[in-house]
Amino acid sequence: MLTLAFTPRFGSLNTFQLDVYVLSLVLGATSTALLIAPAPFHRLVFRRRLKTQLVRASSHLLPAGLVLLKLALAAALLLILDVVLGRWPAVWITAGIVAWFCFWWYLLPLRVRLAGRAQAPDALAGDVGARPHPELREHV
Numbered sequence: 001m002l003t004l005a006f007t008p009r010f011g012s013l014n015t016f017q018l019d020v021y022v023l024s025l026v027l028g029a030t031s032t033a034l035l036i037a038p039a040p041f042h043r044l045v046f047r048r049r050l051k052t053q054l055v056r057a058s059s060h061l062l063p064a065g066l067v068l069l070k071l072a073l074a075a076a077l078l079l080i081l082d083v084v085l086g087r088w089p090a091v092w093i094t095a096g097i098v099a100w101f102c103f104w105w106y107l108l109p110l111r112v113r114l115a116g117r118a119q120a121p122d123a124l125a126g127d128v129g130a131r132p133h134p135e136l137r138e139h140v
Contacts, residue, residue: 081094
């Protein structure tokens, strides 16, 4: 049975488990900040003709947030599995789950991206996305 902080059994966790617990909390908080950051960023630069900076910042914040989220989930999984199954099964299963995330979040999209490069016309190189209708441009 897993114990939560501030419950009587929480004191029975060993140093490794406590460290992983704290790490998972910190990683979860930092990933949340980075994944949510594009929304307030957008609100603060809205209608200030800073779309390029917004897109650039968001394209850096999202991957960083996803890395931290993956690590937060891995730390939480490692803690739970360590308590339930023991250290080495927990490490191996957690490593497999991290690899699973890497495949779906990074390797597969990169494969599609590389395959799409051969099909994409050169005129779109450096384009940040679809252009809004000229009448709507003032709202972007």
